[in-house]
Each structure stands twice: as C-alpha cells, then as structure tokens.
Amino acid sequence: MSLVKLTIKGISYSQTQNGAYALILNEVDGERKLPIVIGAFEAQSIAIALEKEIKPPRPLTHDLFKNFADRFDIVVKQVIIHKLVDGVFFSSIICERDKIEEIIDARTSDAIALALRFSAPIFTYKNILDKAGIYLQMNSLEEEKTDTEKEGSLSDLEIFGDLEDPVSNVEEYASNSLEELYSKLDEAVQNEDYEKAAKIRDEISKKES
Known part of the structure; x- marks a missing residue:
C-alpha cells in the first residue's frame, strides 16, 4: 500500500x-x-x-x-x-x-x-x-x-x-497594545495556561502583520 x-x-x-x-x-x-x-x-x-x-x-x-x-x-x-x-x-x-x-x-x-x-x-x-x-x-x-x-x-x-x-482567535485582546499583549503572554506561559497564551499569540500576530 x-x-x-x-x-x-x-x-x-x-x-x-x-x-x-x-x-x-x-x-x-x-x-x-x-x-x-x-x-x-x-x-x-x-x-x-x-x-x-x-x-x-x-x-x-x-x-x-x-x-x-x-x-x-x-x-x-x-x-x-x-x-x-x-x-x-x-x-x-x-x-x-x-x-x-x-x-x-x-x-x-x-x-x-x-x-x-x-x-x-x-x-x-x-x-x-x-x-x-x-x-x-x-x-x-x-x-x-x-x-x-x-x-x-x-x-x-x-x-x-x-x-x-x-x-481560534478571540476578540477580547483586540483592544490591548502590543506591550500589554506581550506582558499577558509571559504571564499566561508562566501560569501554564497555554490555551490563553495561544490566543494572545494569535492577537499579537494579527497586530504585527
């Protein structure tokens, strides 16, 4: 096969x-x-x-x-x-x-x-x-x-x-600045909340594109 x-x-x-x-x-x-x-x-x-x-x-x-x-x-x-x-x-x-x-x-x-x-x-x-x-x-x-x-x-x-x-992306982070998003990303990773971290990373990618 x-x-x-x-x-x-x-x-x-x-x-x-x-x-x-x-x-x-x-x-x-x-x-x-x-x-x-x-x-x-x-x-x-x-x-x-x-x-x-x-x-x-x-x-x-x-x-x-x-x-x-x-x-x-x-x-x-x-x-x-x-x-x-x-x-x-x-x-x-x-x-x-x-x-x-x-x-x-x-x-x-x-x-x-x-x-x-x-x-x-x-x-x-x-x-x-x-x-x-x-x-x-x-x-x-x-x-x-x-x-x-x-x-x-x-x-x-x-x-x-x-x-x-x-x-999947969510809109809850859309109003945050890049500096705020990176801070939230670090916090989520340290707390081992990887689902939240992935959503924040998606929003960062959108803002940086």
Missing part, C-alpha cells in the same frame, strides 16, 4: 462544547483533509509545538518523552496512521536507536505531538485517506455532537468553525 505524506493544517475547537477539538491534516500533494478528533491535553501539546514562541516553564509530557529519547539516543523517524476502525485512527511511531528500528503503537494525537518535536514526517496509507479524507471548506460551520471521548474522523464530531488558524 502506498503512503501519503501529511502536514498539519491546524487545530480547531468548539466555542460551546468543552473538550471538542479537531486536528486537521492535509495531504501534501492534494487537496484532501484528514480530520481527527483529539483530547484537550493533546490539542494543547500540539498547539504549543506548532507555536514556537511559547516555551513552557516545565516540560509537558511529550517534551519529557523527547528529552528522555534524546538522552538515550532514540530518534523518531516517522509516524504512520496505519488503521481506521469504527471511526478511530491507529498510529505507529517508527523509532531508531543504534541503527536498530523499532515500531511502537500509539494514539494518533500522541504520535503527532511527538512527530512535531522530532521534526519527523507524518504519513497515512492511501486507502485510509480515500476512506476518511474530505474536501473541507474552510470557515464552514457544521453541526455539533457531544461524543468527544475517542479519536476519530470528523463524523464523530461534526463541528469546528474557522480552521485557518492553529487555535
């Missing part, structure tokens, strides 16, 4: 349903998107890895795994989303140590969070993309469902508005 390389398009979440997140992957040589429902912690970890300017004062779980792997010369070579069963994605992390390759099963959200930290490519099989990939219209609103416990396709959680940005 042929592999298809994926990139991360972004993360979106519902303004009305807590814990409802979707990770949107995009095929590199095509237009199809692969939406995967993930948990709040994993969404936060992925968003922080995407947002290079937010540095947690203490390592998150995936950062700790990266530090542990670096110490023992373990490298994550690639991540493969290799199976889709009843709307749930299954992934493998391909690791290497002393030129010996190992394959480790992982939840897709964890695998991608680690792939970002190791700058490792993300792949899926063509038949999975054929089955679950969609041509997603950005900025479209879908109906919301309440089941967000498992990682699955967008059919498991038919919501998510603006998918252009890694984390």
Whole structure:
C-alpha cells in the first residue's frame, strides 16, 4: 500500500462544547483533509509545538518523552496512521536507536505531538485517506455532537468553525497594545495556561502583520 505524506493544517475547537477539538491534516500533494478528533491535553501539546514562541516553564509530557529519547539516543523517524476502525485512527511511531528500528503503537494525537518535536514526517496509507479524507471548506460551520471521548474522523464530531488558524482567535485582546499583549503572554506561559497564551499569540500576530 502506498503512503501519503501529511502536514498539519491546524487545530480547531468548539466555542460551546468543552473538550471538542479537531486536528486537521492535509495531504501534501492534494487537496484532501484528514480530520481527527483529539483530547484537550493533546490539542494543547500540539498547539504549543506548532507555536514556537511559547516555551513552557516545565516540560509537558511529550517534551519529557523527547528529552528522555534524546538522552538515550532514540530518534523518531516517522509516524504512520496505519488503521481506521469504527471511526478511530491507529498510529505507529517508527523509532531508531543504534541503527536498530523499532515500531511502537500509539494514539494518533500522541504520535503527532511527538512527530512535531522530532521534526519527523507524518504519513497515512492511501486507502485510509480515500476512506476518511474530505474536501473541507474552510470557515464552514457544521453541526455539533457531544461524543468527544475517542479519536476519530470528523463524523464523530461534526463541528469546528474557522480552521485557518492553529487555535481560534478571540476578540477580547483586540483592544490591548502590543506591550500589554506581550506582558499577558509571559504571564499566561508562566501560569501554564497555554490555551490563553495561544490566543494572545494569535492577537499579537494579527497586530504585527
């Protein structure tokens, strides 16, 4: 089976349903998107890895795994989303140590969070993309469902508005100056409120663009 390389398009979440997140992957040589429902912690970890300017004062779980792997010369070579069963994605992390390759099963959200930290490519099989990939219209609103416990396709959680940005913007920081925003950003990071920090960072990016 042929592999298809994926990139991360972004993360979106519902303004009305807590814990409802979707990770949107995009095929590199095509237009199809692969939406995967993930948990709040994993969404936060992925968003922080995407947002290079937010540095947690203490390592998150995936950062700790990266530090542990670096110490023992373990490298994550690639991540493969290799199976889709009843709307749930299954992934493998391909690791290497002393030129010996190992394959480790992982939840897709964890695998991608680690792939970002190791700058490792993300792949899926063509038949999975054929089955679950969609041509997603950005900025479209879908109906919301309440089941967000498992990682699955967008059919498991038919919501998510603006998918252009890694984390949805809010207008509550629009009136703040850049100096105030940077101060709030530092405070949010020190308090380990990374969701708030990501929103502030989005507003800073808007003002600096």
